[in-house]
Amino acid sequence: MKARRFTNKGMEAFGSYISIARANHKALIDVGPVPDALIVGEELTEPTEYELPDEPQSFADKLSIGRLFTRVIPTERNNEARIDVGLWSWFAAKYFDQITSNRKKIKEERAYVASISFEDFYRHLILGPYYLYFISRDDPERVRVLLYDEPTTMNEVMVQFGSYQTLMQNRELQSLIQQLYYDEASKRIKRGAGGKGAGAPRRLMDFFRQIELNYDLGSISKNRFWEILPAEFEKFKK
Numbered sequence: 001m002k003a004r005r006f007t008n009k010g011m012e013a014f015g016s017y018i019s020i021a022r023a024n025h026k027a028l029i030d031v032g033p034v035p036d037a038l039i040v041g042e043e044l045t046e047p048t049e050y051e052l053p054d055e056p057q058s059f060a061d062k063l064s065i066g067r068l069f070t071r072v073i074p075t076e077r078n079n080e081a082r083i084d085v086g087l088w089s090w091f092a093a094k095y096f097d098q099i100t101s102n103r104k105k106i107k108e109e110r111a112y113v114a115s116i117s118f119e120d121f122y123r124h125l126i127l128g129p130y131y132l133y134f135i136s137r138d139d140p141e142r143v144r145v146l147l148y149d150e151p152t153t154m155n156e157v158m159v160q161f162g163s164y165q166t167l168m169q170n171r172e173l174q175s176l177i178q179q180l181y182y183d184e185a186s187k188r189i190k191r192g193a194g195g196k197g198a199g200a201p202r203r204l205m206d207f208f209r210q211i212e213l214n215y216d217l218g219s220i221s222k223n224r225f226w227e228i229l230p231a232e233f234e235k236f237k238k
Contacts, residue, residue: 001052002049003047003087003090004045006089007044008086009044010043010045010086010089013044014089018112019109022108025103030103034094039093039094045090050072050073059151061147061150062128062146062149063144069133070133082116085113086114087114091126092113092124096112099125101150129147132146136174139171141178148188155189157177160202164208176225176226177204180233180236180237192236198232199232207229
């Protein structure tokens with residue numbers, strides 16, 4: 001089927017649906033499905049040229065979300081598509097059951113209603129994975145630590161680095177974070193990487209901000225980053 005995008009009126013209607021869904025969820029009231037009018041209504045949506053697969057989708061993790069939408073959006077349309085908030089919000093409505101565990105896990109509005117703000121866009125449960133997958137499409141495994149978890153959640157590594165523009169533009173930093181915090185055996189972040197202690201992602205962010213004053217991070221290799229990490233990161237380097 002052809003993907004659609006929300007009109008301004010559609011964005012308002014979807015935002016209202018999310019507000020009611022969150023309130024019902026908190027009150028332990030069953031959340032109703034996204035109304036058909038928000039998916040195909042002519043007044044609330046308009047068609048696009050993007051083609052979605054006909055078969056039903058089931059997302060095992062955020063990596064699979066990124067993979068699908070990198071196929072849906074042609075590479076040459078990325079710059080245009082990634083700031084189309086009506087499009088990404090409609091995608092969230094279309095696949096709402098898949099990114100909310102059948103409406104059992106409802107997050108804040110910005111997880112579904114897209115924004116182009118760098119502080120918010122990565123928290124959108126479809127736009128965020130798409131963008132991360134797209135920028136690492138030559139080797140998506142180097143950002144698995146950001147996209148390994150199931151669609152309704154957001155791990156601490158993603159929370160800390162999702163809005164960090166230097167990371168988004170630097171494959172060496174992406175590779176560093178992957179090696180530092182991803183556990184290949186358990187297929188999830190390493191024990192302790194979700195906390196606030198020594199060597200945790202938020203401490204790495206502090207370190208990056210500190211050395212940005214004297215280093216051009218874009219010119220440093222992953223191996224060099226590895227060498228200059230302070231001692232507190234040793235437990236994650238093992």
